[in-house]
Amino acid sequence: MAPAPATWWRWSARDDLPSATVQTIPAARLLPGWQAGVAGSGLAIAFDRPWHCLSSAVAGGGWSMAQGFANRHVGDDDRAALNTPAALIADFAAQRGLAAPCVGMLTAASMRSLRFATVDIEGERLCVVVTAGLANARRAGDRADRLALRPGPCEAGTINLALATTLALTPAAQVETLATLTEAKAAALQALDARSPISNDIATGTGTDATAVFCTSAGEPLRYTGKHTLFGEYAARLVIDALTDAICPQPGWADGC
Numbered sequence: 001m002a003p004a005p006a007t008w009w010r011w012s013a014r015d016d017l018p019s020a021t022v023q024t025i026p027a028a029r030l031l032p033g034w035q036a037g038v039a040g041s042g043l044a045i046a047f048d049r050p051w052h053c054l055s056s057a058v059a060g061g062g063w064s065m066a067q068g069f070a071n072r073h074v075g076d077d078d079r080a081a082l083n084t085p086a087a088l089i090a091d092f093a094a095q096r097g098l099a100a101p102c103v104g105m106l107t108a109a110s111m112r113s114l115r116f117a118t119v120d121i122e123g124e125r126l127c128v129v130v131t132a133g134l135a136n137a138r139r140a141g142d143r144a145d146r147l148a149l150r151p152g153p154c155e156a157g158t159i160n161l162a163l164a165t166t167l168a169l170t171p172a173a174q175v176e177t178l179a180t181l182t183e184a185k186a187a188a189l190q191a192l193d194a195r196s197p198i199s200n201d202i203a204t205g206t207g208t209d210a211t212a213v214f215c216t217s218a219g220e221p222l223r224y225t226g227k228h229t230l231f232g233e234y235a236a237r238l239v240i241d242a243l244t245d246a247i248c249p250q251p252g253w254a255d256g257c
Contacts, residue, residue, distance in 0.1 A: 034164075162213070163177060177235060
């Protein structure tokens with residue numbers, strides 16, 4: 001018997017923002033036990049229990065057990081505080097009621113670019129969360145803007161990307177998933193013909209991107225999540241779908257599949 005087809009869900013913040021009031025994101029678009037809300041100041045997701053995370057986030061990055069996820073918008077008034085990103089995240093998380101420890105990212109991209117793309121397959125769920133700005137688009141290998149090994153804050157822009165799944169992943173599979181998400185981001189930018197202002201070649205991201213992979217510890221862990229696997233296929237498709245609309249919004253995207 002053939003497996004049941006995958007079910008896709010989408011949610012866009014484009015029609016709900018700008019707003020100083022927190023807009024609740026439908027639970028049907030999230031992982032079980034997650035509660036999420038977004039306002040112009042950023043996205044906050046509270047977890048009902050700790051989740052494994054591997055990320056390049058400025059707060060709580062690396063390997064961690066996280067109780068929440070924050071993607072804080074930074075404006076002109078925040079520039080002086082960018083040297084202490086963890087403090088910015090901690091203050092935002094406290095204001096939005098997120099329990100510590102929290103994985104946190106910063107972005108100057110508008111929260112109107114926030115997209116959730118979710119797929120249910122074989123009783124499991126994969127969900128991708130994206131915000132995107134291309135103000136500092138770059139291609140891997142471009143000439144560096146900062147000529148010291150320990151530079152200060154970089155220019156604004158940023159593609160912040162997180163994938164969460166109800167599946168358990170081995171540590172190696174989390175790393176492989178991080179690589180798959182990065183390749184999918186580059187594939188989406190290639191299809192959009194997004195260009196680096198440094199080299200004028202097709203961009204592969206921005207200079208300040210952050211990426212995270214959240215997974216559970218329940219059940220037998222997946223060992224492989226690369227491009228040969230169904231997990232890898234759907235993870236990449238979710239990123240391409242959500243990131244493409246975050247950069248070039250399409251009418252009715254949140255209702256389509």
